[in-house]
Amino acid sequence: MITEEKIERPFPDASILLHPNIPKPLHLLNPRTILGVDWWNINRQIAYAKHDYHCYTCGIEKREALYHHWLEAHEMYDINYYTGEVTFIELVALCYCCHNFIHDGRMRNLIRQGKFLMSDYDFIIKRGDKILKVAGFPTKKENYIKIAKENEINYYKHCEWKDWHLVINNINYGQRFKSYEEWNTYFNKADNEPFPPDFIPELDDIGSK
Numbered sequence: 001m002i003t004e005e006k007i008e009r010p011f012p013d014a015s016i017l018l019h020p021n022i023p024k025p026l027h028l029l030n031p032r033t034i035l036g037v038d039w040w041n042i043n044r045q046i047a048y049a050k051h052d053y054h055c056y057t058c059g060i061e062k063r064e065a066l067y068h069h070w071l072e073a074h075e076m077y078d079i080n081y082y083t084g085e086v087t088f089i090e091l092v093a094l095c096y097c098c099h100n101f102i103h104d105g106r107m108r109n110l111i112r113q114g115k116f117l118m119s120d121y122d123f124i125i126k127r128g129d130k131i132l133k134v135a136g137f138p139t140k141k142e143n144y145i146k147i148a149k150e151n152e153i154n155y156y157k158h159c160e161w162k163d164w165h166l167v168i169n170n171i172n173y174g175q176r177f178k179s180y181e182e183w184n185t186y187f188n189k190a191d192n193e194p195f196p197p198d199f200i201p202e203l204d205d206i207g208s209k
């Protein structure tokens with residue numbers, strides 16, 4: 001089961017939008033695949049209900065949300081760029097726009113594959129940056145530059161590919177991809193999208209599928 005939550009976030013919490021990208025060695029390795037579909041379904045339902053079906057980031061109620069009237073569960077991590085340790089913290093419930101804003105790399109990948117509109121990408125990035133600014137945070141790009149400076153540009157600088165590992169409930173897991181070449185080969189195939197299961201919406205909103 002999920003551990004007791006260590007973080008008490010304000011609600012809404014715009015800073016969730018600044019959640020960093022998952023380092024490449026750990027792509028496709030995540031609690032929902034490791035802990036299984038039952039764990040995922042139970043705990044994401046708990047996350048959706050926690051703030052009465054409102055997005056944790058922008059505060060919108062799911063029936064008012066843009067594009068899709070549902071919430072999606074996002075896995076939050078603490079990333080240590082010096083040791084390569086990536087620790088699962090909690091699941092948060094996000095609307096479609098806020099979730100896609102976080103996974104901007106995935107959106108760009110889908111645009112390349114012809115599966116996502118550039119105009120939607122632009123709208124989602126502008127919307128997220130505005131939420132950040134209003135809440136007193138840097139934009140996504142400003143924050144990226146800040147992190148890059150703090151970590152001397154390349155987050156692979158401080159540890160090797162093999163050092164990256166995922167920690168869930170105090171248990172260590174290795175990498176999904178053993179090298180950059182392996183990662184690159186996988187994601188260059190048109191049908192392989194990063195993080196697809198993360199985007200499964202709430203079951204009762206889409207019927208049986």
Ligand SMILES: [Zn+2]
Nearest residue numbers: 055058095098
């Ligand atoms: Zn939202």
Ligand SMILES: [Zn+2]
Nearest residue numbers: 073074075198
């Ligand atoms: Zn996510």
